[in-house]
Amino acid sequence: MRRLLVFSSLLTTLPFSLPALASPTRAETIFSFDTTPGELPKTVVPSAYMIDLVTDPAHLTLSGRETVTIEVRAATSSITLNQAGLTLSAATLDSARTATVTEDQAAQTVTLHFPAPVAPGRHVLTLAWSGPILTTPNGIYRDDYRDAAGKTRQMLVTQFEVADARRMFPCWDEPAFKATFQLNVTMPFEMTPLSNMPVLGVSHQGAATKRVSFRPTPRMSTYLLALVAGDLERVSGETDGVSVSVYAPAGREDQGRHALSAALALLPYYDDYFAVHYPLPKLDMVAIPGNYEAGAMENWGLLTFIDNDLLYDPATSSAATKELVYEVVAHEMAHQWSGDLVTMGWWDNLWLNEGFASWMECKATDRMNPAWQIWPRQHATREKTMAMDGLASTHPIQQPVKGPSDADAAFDDISYGKGELVIRMIEDWLGEDHFRDGMRRYMAAHAYGSTTSADLWQALSAVSAQDVGAVARSFTTQPGIPLVRVASSCANGRTVYHLDPSRFTLDGRDAESPGWRIPVVAGGPGLGTSRLVLGGHATLEASGCAAPLKLNLGESGYYRVAYDDAAFTALNRALTRFAPADRANLLGDQFALFEAGQAPLARSVALLNTLEAAGGERNIAVVEELIAELTSLDHDAAGSPHRPAFEAWARRSLAPVFKQLGWTPRPGETLVDTILRPEVIDALGRLGDAAVIDGARRRFAAWRADPSALRPDQVGPVAGMAVRTGLPGAWETVAARVKASTSTEEKARLLDALSQARDPASIRRNVAFAYGGGVPNGRIVSFLGDVAESSEQPDLVWSLVKAQEATIRPHLTPGSTDKLLPRIAAASIDPATLAALATDPAATRSPGARIATQRALETARTHQAVVTRVLKELASF
Incomplete structure (x- = not known):
């Protein structure tokens, strides 16, 4: 291991040894098709699909026919590929050899059997099938939504990652089986069709339907194929020779201009960064209203988004949405190279x-x-x-x-x-x-x-x-978080810091380092910067005693740091001289050490007191960490007689920033201040600030009479406080607005407000609301999980969900089905609820369910230990 150079003469790196890895990591090799994991045999490989699909959205059915050019790599009497929920009616090879078909719905495969071996070489496989169009947001499904006029509309949508292309057509549905795709789709005439590539041609199929042909795609994986069709309009532009468009339900297309502007700026940046020009002729982004569980998907050339991740309306959207849209567009566009290409x-x-x-x-x-x-x-x-x-x-x-x-x-x-x-x-x-x-x-x-x-x-x-x-x-290839312990001593006017890596664990067990090689950046005010790769014991040295040496300068490294008393005291004295990222880093590490039982809460309190003594914190990154810590402690203090005293102290930490921001935006304020304001208001409300709660209630009354009376940024925290504090009629008002709204963004903020209800009657109504049509199918599990956590009564939510489990599950995708019960139980610390999860048949129904259950049980049990620790600390606070 090569030790990197030191860039400061004030801070020096002393010699250290680098041991071998404590436990060997898996020696992964470069990609090989033959050895890459997967479920399908690799004796047959597709190179090109030509797919003819006939859709009937009104009756939720589809039928199809495809020809697949394949390469048989070794003589075989059978060909196995994927399907899920489809029924094959015909299978022939090279137009002459008819196969017998065996479908395995559990394994999601179909096997074609031939009376004599198929010789190696190029062949053409022809298949015909029929199947359903789903209403859960996976595979090919129908999304029903209401337009701005309240009229019900239908959209055809595909979501194939990870393995749901097989629900639309038989295929080799694993990422390594790359091929080209030429898609032809018959659909209702009034629908606007979109796919990965531009339209090649359109022909009428009677008065009600049309057949749309798309140009062949580049070589790609099945999960990246996409089809969307509906009542869509667009805004468009061009950059670097590529047509860029944002599609939205008709009437909302202008809300795509912010995303379009982002994409037009990002595409040349990515072209230059990767030094590979975006290889498709167009880049379309389409907003899916309501029922879209994936959030966003990088289908090559046809990026799909839940609409509130793509559309921004300056009149009704929050500042946080403006930022979120930019980030999600940047994320999915980055995939066009890393993931798609x-x-x-x-x-x-x-x-x-x-x-x-x-x-x-x-x-x-x-x-x-x-x-x-x-x-x-x-x-x-x-x-x-x-x-x-x-x-x-x-x-x-x-x-x-x-x-x-x-x-x-x-x-x-x-x-x-x-x-x-x-x-x-x-x-x-x-x-x-x-x-x-x-x-x-x-x-x-x-x-x-x-x-x-x-x-x-x-x-x-x-x-x-x-x-x-x-x-x-x-x-x-190794799990977990490195923990670097820092011990300091001073002699002859110089401080020596001893660095020893171990493993950070939330259950507080003393875990040895499995042999991380940790790129460490160290420094502090007046100390300069030192860099090294830490694999074992090492030392750093600085001039003077009690020098404020901080590791993970700039928070660029993935590790936590635990300082001894002398090193921590020096850092706390210099806290306000560090950059915001370092202040947030110090706060975060120290609070995590407390939660793990490796440090007293007094250390976190000391850091907060230092910030308060300096006039309070203003930076958004640090304030967000303060909010996270204070609201976490408050949540864990539920039922404690010491909670009111803690809340009074916690409010003082946020008072300076609220005094600066207030309720009303200032002319010319920054986007981050606009984003921070509702976060601070919400936190103060959760911490029982009487003036903020009173202000929220008055604003809620005005909003109830006139929805334009409240800024979009403040609807969420204001409605949340009204519901959480049991304001008469608040739950009913918010629930009615959810049902009436045609905006996914508005629904999301109002559903978050509903989830904060704490009285048992409203909690029961929330659970019924989730499966009774108030929440889109793709958001049911996350909403119920939010109700379990925010209500502070997760065990009541568990019992209500169990009572309606058979009604809820048909609304869920397979992945959400796995997460339903674990998501709720993770918020509990009641041994009875956790035991019920552990023994529930659904907990072991699939590998995904077993993983979700294991995580939920450990999360809950770790949280139980944290709650015990919090209550003990607050008693002597």
């Missing part, structure tokens, strides 16, 4: 898609909007990710995946958040130019192909002259 070979490397796109969305958004303070505010992503990664049930970024159920479970904070944060750490270690040049090399080498993480490390190593794999694999 170059695709992970199997779902065990999902993070190559999602971690990279999450990192790039921040990098690109920050590049285009530096005033938004994107990187310091990623502290919230870090804390959310580490909350999961600190559990014993966490998993490596790269984890074994056997099939669709556990692949679906891999879409979590580890693949996204930890993936993003580790990539950021590697870029910071190598330098932006080396990292960019490595990505360019990677894209050029693997365009239209598949990869593993090893391919990326190889490209980055080649341009940086560093052994990137040795550092990166220690974070991607």
